[in-house]
Amino acid sequence: MMKLLWIHMTSELISIVYEVVTDGWLTYVEGVCVIWFTIEVMLRVIFCPDKAEFFRSALNIIDFVAIVPFYLEVALSGLSSKTAKDVLSFLRVVRFVRILRIFKLTRHFVGLRVLGHTLRASTNEFLLLIIFLALGVLIFATMIYYAERIGADPDDPTAAAHTNFKNIPIGFWWAVVTMTTLGYGDMYPETWSGMLVGALCALAGVLTIAMPVPVIVNNFGMYYSLAMAKQKLPKKRNKHIPRAPQPGSPNYCKPDALAMATASPIWQHDGY
Template sequence: MTFGRGGAASVVLNVGGARYSLSRELLKDFPLRRVSRLHGCRSERDVLEVCDDYDRERNEYFFDRHSEAFGFILLYVRGHGKLRFAPRMCELSFYNEMIYWGLEGAHLEYCCQRRLDDRMSDTHTFHAADELGREQPRPAGPEAAPSRRWLERMRRTFEEPTSSLAAQILASVSVVFVIVSMVVLCASTLPDWRAAAAADNRSLDDRSRIIEAICIGWFTAECIVRFIVSKNKCEFVKRPLNIIDLLAITPYYISVLMTVFTGENSQLQRAGVTLRVLRMMRIFWVIKLARHFIGLQTLGLTLKRCYREMVMLLVFICVAMAIFSALSQLLEHGLDLETSNKDFASIPAACWWVIISMTTVGYGDMYPITVPGRILGGVCVVSGIVLLALPITFIYHSFVQCYHELKFRSARYSRSLSAEFLN
């Protein structure tokens, strides 16, 4: 940290009138992200992006935040107790203080997490309301160009289904096209459909291809328009939903190009493995529904934020599979070769039994026949239930927070839609 008085061995944090002295070395690796960012500041401008004010003479940093809440947070990060809500303080206010200093809801005690979830359910709000406010487009002033206002209106119409009446109509049409394409895709795999197509001299296939072309045309036009009106073209390409749109549209055009260059008829093409795979990739269109339904958006956002917990869950399963598969192979096949269980002839084969046992699926295609193997199977099932349940608490709380975050966003656009309708 080069900003400030070079000879000072410590810095002072003034949070709502309460002063705390910290050494520079402690400041570097401080558990609170906002405080540790002070160590990397090189100018007064950088400092004022982190705190509210700075006194160069006393090397004191001012934060206009709740002093009592910071005291509770500071005790927690120093290892003096567990993080709980401050007495006589709103749960949402304390949670906003946590987010400001760099903590998350998972740091709270379980009882406090339950209180927070209940409060968020009642008020339909979430911790990132300020961030959403910054994301919302500001009303265009008189000096704004009419073309820019028109582009902003088009962007909101295509990106936010609840932002206006036109956006809702557009979203409904897109949902109808997705449903129609999925129905045609599923029906084309039925034996009766193929028999009817053969008897009708492939006219049924021709009609299904026309429907497919219409759906692809709609999705392509929608994707192109959203790309044109987007603010940041590079950011648009990186968004997961837009990548899914490309994955759903591209196979159709690849199959059309293959038809043009190979000159094969449609019946021979469908016999090819490559084209059948490309045709089946239309199933990605179902994921397009996430653009219009909060539930699917919540699932995707939860998986994005809980990737550490998901990795931890996979590690638990892999470790348990390695242990139980080796033991089951030994007990069922390795000890007595004369009465050995052929289903457990190798550790990879035993891994299949372990995974279906830990997840309590139990297909019954393979099972232990010895007494020690059955005891091990019971331990494997119980261990699977426990290991799978361990990260669920973190994933659940993240799911609740993501749901209320997206619901709050939808409520804001619904209010703007109501105002537009009244006007």
């Protein structure tokens, strides 16, 4: 919802500034949710045995960063100074950190934990993939820029009216979406030389992505099989091991009770 903040009028210029304001009922819903999360975090802090380890956890830091901006925004909402408005604008941007709370689902879903272990174990493969893509983007963005300049109008030395590839950095976007097989179509070559470069870029992208991906898939399969095997393991049962008769008890002198108490627990399990 847009709200008119102020109008500045001069003899030659009228400036109208609008401010984005959240609907009232959404503010109440947000307040209830933040209060609930605040109570949850405070209880976890109180009952956590190791406070230092609690505050070093990345998920707990995300919880604090997601909660604090709401209270700061409420405290600064009554101020009308420019500094307060700037701080409020910054806090509204920081609120997107709340989305990161979805990573807390890793505590309840095995698949998300497997994905996290896979990403951590495949760091070298992801780095290799990024390096390959970066080299390909740099090479093909340069090639498409010069290829599209072929056949341009002599009166247009920069080829701005002839093609969308007006410079090499603009070609980076085209090279990324082409090598990753997305191909949005917002930029495309229009000359025969540019089409040749585009075909080579697409083929190189397929080969580049195909090389490290099998290693990542194998890591995922390994961790997934391990997680499924752990789930199928029988749960440990607490076995009751009788104590030996103590002096003074009624069964202290009975040989049968003494032999039963000192027998191996292996022969007492499941009726053996």
